[in-house]
Amino acid sequence: MDPQLWILTSVVLAAALLVVTLYLVLRVFRPLRAIAEAARRFSRGELTYRLELDAPPQLRAVADALNGMARQVDETITRISSQRNEVEAVFGSMVEGVVVVDRQRVINSLNSAAAVLFGRTPAEVKREAHRGKSVIEFLRNTDVDSFAGQVLEEQTALERTVTLYRKAPVYVQIHGTVLRDEQGECAGALLVLNDITRLKRLENMRRDFVANVSHELRTPITSIMGFVETLLEDDPGDEETRQRFLGIAHGHAQRLNLIIEDLLSLSRLESWEGELPREDCALEQIVSRTIGSCEAAAQRRGIAIRDSYVGATRVSVNENLLEQALVNLVNNAVKYSNQDSVVEIVCRNDGQELQISVRDQGPGIPPADQLRVFERFYRVDRARSRAMGGTGLGLAIVKHIALAHNGEVSVTSMEGQGSVFTLCIPSPLS
Numbered sequence: 136m137d138p139q140l141w142i143l144t145s146v147v148l149a150a151a152l153l154v155v156t157l158y159l160v161l162r163v164f165r166p167l168r169a170i171a172e173a174a175r176r177f178s179r180g181e182l183t184y185r186l187e188l189d190a191p192p193q194l195r196a197v198a199d200a201l202n203g204m205a206r207q208v209d210e211t212i213t214r215i216s217s218q219r220n221e222v223e224a225v226f227g228s229m230v231e232g233v234v235v236v237d238r239q240r241v242i243n244s245l246n247s248a249a250a251v252l253f254g255r256t257p258a259e260v261k262r263e264a265h266r267g268k269s270v271i272e273f274l275r276n277t278d279v280d281s282f283a284g285q286v287l288e289e290q291t292a293l294e295r296t297v298t299l300y301r302k303a304p305v306y307v308q309i310h311g312t313v314l315r316d317e318q319g320e321c322a323g324a325l326l327v328l329n330d331i332t333r334l335k336r337l338e339n340m341r342r343d344f345v346a347n348v349s350h351e352l353r354t355p356i357t358s359i360m361g362f363v364e365t366l367l368e369d370d371p372g373d374e375e376t377r378q379r380f381l382g383i384a385h386g387h388a389q390r391l392n393l394i395i396e397d398l399l400s401l402s403r404l405e406s407w408e409g410e411l412p413r414e415d416c417a418l419e420q421i422v423s424r425t426i427g428s429c430e431a432a433a434q435r436r437g438i439a440i441r442d443s444y445v446g447a448t449r450v451s452v453n454e455n456l457l458e459q460a461l462v463n464l465v466n467n468a469v470k471y472s473n474q475d476s477v478v479e480i481v482c483r484n485d486g487q488e489l490q491i492s493v494r495d496q497g498p499g500i501p502p503a504d505q506l507r508v509f510e511r512f513y514r515v516d517r518a519r520s521r522a523m524g525g526t527g528l529g530l531a532i533v534k535h536i537a538l539a540h541n542g543e544v545s546v547t548s549m550e551g552q553g554s555v556f557t558l559c560i561p562s563p564l565s
């Protein structure tokens with residue numbers, strides 16, 4: 136072949152090869168590199184990245200498939216993490232404590248409420264300090280541990296109340312259920328814990344109250360029955376004794392009546408719902424009627440009742456209830472005061488708060504009893520209260536009347552130097 140033709144052919148062939156190579160680089164290798172780079176970015180978690188290709192249809196199909204896969208994985212991860220956040224939010228805001236343990240009683244998860252019940256902090260839960268620790272290690276409670284063990288062993292739902300000994304006992308009711316895996320095998324246990332201390336306390340209070348009421352009613356009823364039976368069965372004969380017995384029975388019947396009236400007042404006050412109806416009234420008139428009700432008893436014991444006022448005396452209160460509270464306080468002051476002393480009713484109204492103090496010169500109340508005198512049937516001196524015809528409910532009624540007015544009642548007292556009961560009612564201006 137002619138050497139010149141040979142060279143020309145070689146140059147043309149080399150040029151054609153260059154063109155093909157260039158074409159391949161531009162149309163195939165570059166898109167492949169872009170695909171490889173996109174795959175790397177997806178695997179690094181950059182799932183919002185999208186691969187844009189100007190390439191042959193076969194390579195564009197690969198790019199579309201990769202983009203579609205990334206979109207799907209992204210959506211699935213978003214859905215799963217939002218579900219997980221929801222579950223965590225529900226878990227964390229639950230009032231009930233929740234503990235999940237595996238078959239070895241190692242804690243898988245627990246919420247803040249459960250941790251706090253056992254003296255741990257929500258911060259510890261947040262940084263997962265419980266992970267991999269057993270119930271004994273983290274919650275340090277053998278009752279909960281043995282309960283979880285029983286649920287896992289018996290593989291049934293169980294319930295138990297455990298007591299945690301703090302400053303005051305805390306009662307926790309636990310419901311335990313078995314958790315199963317896809318094969319139906321026991322995978323652990325779920326414990327739901329409820330703090331039932333308040334309920335227990337209410338239950339105890341109700342039980343004590345019923346016991347107290349029964350006790351208070353039993354004494355007068357037994358007396359009435361005794362005297363009436365004596366009158367019926369062994370007639371004492373003389374009219375004087377008969378009259379005396381009837382008088383005693385009548386006294387006890389009156390006492391019964393007083394207790395029942397006070398109980399009804401308390402229950403009415405307790406069952407009150409909504410705003411208390413208030414009237415625009417003159418404070419002096421309420422105090423003057425109060426003094427009128429207590430005057431006879433005061434005079435019998437040579438006690439003077441004085442009243443004084445600072446600030447406005449037109450107030451917006453529930454007139455009947457305020458009078459009932461004042462009568463109870465002044466009656467007590469008269470009952471427990473020394474003979475020939477003074478009881479003072481001091482009213483102060485600064486426009487924000489009405490304060491009515493009832494001050495006496497009686498025996499005073501020991502500090503330990505000062506808070507408790509507002510409890511039902513609590514008496515400092517039982518015999519004296521009964522002898523004075525007290526029901527033990529007067530101050531409980533005063534407290535509820537104060538609460539119904541959004542106020543409060545308190546006592547300050549020094550033994551041997553008298554007591555001051557103060558009723559505070561906010562915003563009393565009419």
Ligand code: ADP
Pocket residue numbers: 463467468471472495497498499500508513514515516517520521524525526527528529530531554
């Ligand atoms: P009671 O009907 O027994 O008086 P209260 O609820 O009115 O019941 O009072 C409870 C107890 O508080 C009384 O039994 C008494 O021991 C004590 N107490 C109340 N007021 C006074 C007071 N002014 N001085 C001394 N003790 C008082």
